[in-house]
Amino acid sequence: MSTVMRYSTPAIVFHWLVAFLIFAGFPLGLYMVDLPLSPDKLKLYSYHKWIGITVLMLAAIRVTWRLTRKPPPLPDSVAAWQRRASVVVHGLLYLLMIVIPLSGWLMSSAKGFQTVWFGVLPLPDLIEKNRELGDLLAGVHKALNFTLLALVILHVGAALKHHFIERQPFLQRMGWGRKERT
């Protein structure tokens, strides 16, 4: 008998909001870079940047929320090494949620295009236009994203393993289900 320990409702909402935005922004980024220049390409680039900056803002809120609250404890069945791994992976996920949009914002400035969130809120160009730096940041942005992809696979894989293989009520921790007992 173990009680399902859910995250707080705001934590759950922010988790899925950011997850949804990342699942939209990542393939959009992969798709748009190789398009020939067209008005559609310019639109997709803008949408990608708006998604990224939204992730950055939500991530800032999430990190603040997480640092000021205790997450629900893991079930006893989770091994000690897995607990340690979980701390590392969650830390890296939070870090990348901040650093990836930041690298995109800087890349955009270096390439000479200011980021204007939803075409309304202009973000300051923190660095000057510089082609070499722009290309370098593009590489950094891409590498960080594939690191994120690997960590997300690990994160989702671990949750599914705990839930379906170890038969622990794991997915409910981040779900909307009633606080059932198993």
Place this chain on the structure above:
Amino acid sequence: MNMTVLALLAALAAPAAHAVEYRTVLPKQSTIHFEFRQMGVPVKGGFKRFTTEMMFDPAKPEAARAQIEIDLASIDAGSPEADDESAGRLWFNRSAYPKALFVSSQIRALGNNRYEMRGTLMLKGRSREMVLPVTYTPGKNAATFDGGFVLKRLDFGIGEGMWADVATVANEVQVKFRIATTGN
């Protein structure tokens, strides 16, 4: 009798109190920049190569004239990708129209070293009358002429077809120029 001697004779024949007349352009200190909005984001660009022929005597501004020829291949459209794209048929169609040309027709003094220069801009096979405000800043030996105006790109068919959508790339292009000259 060669041209130099003719010019000298002409200079001698001119009134002694003749003011400085600016006709020697300093290309390295002269610039043409532009700025337009793309998805609401300002993008800066310019042209690196252009030749200016002009004649300006502050005492006789109405006799002034200017002609600017821009090599469109020298464009900086904000990114290498945009530079390449701008050469195409939908934009400048540079293989057919490699240059832009402005020729002044009338210059009017507005006072305070400000002038209004009327003229014709020829771009992509189209001619449009333009009115450009110009500010004259005298210097010791050099003088600068600064101006700015809004060019509507669709007036010249710059960005046709899919690019005609002004919600993506704005129709208005803010152009700023500075022509530096020395008197002789």
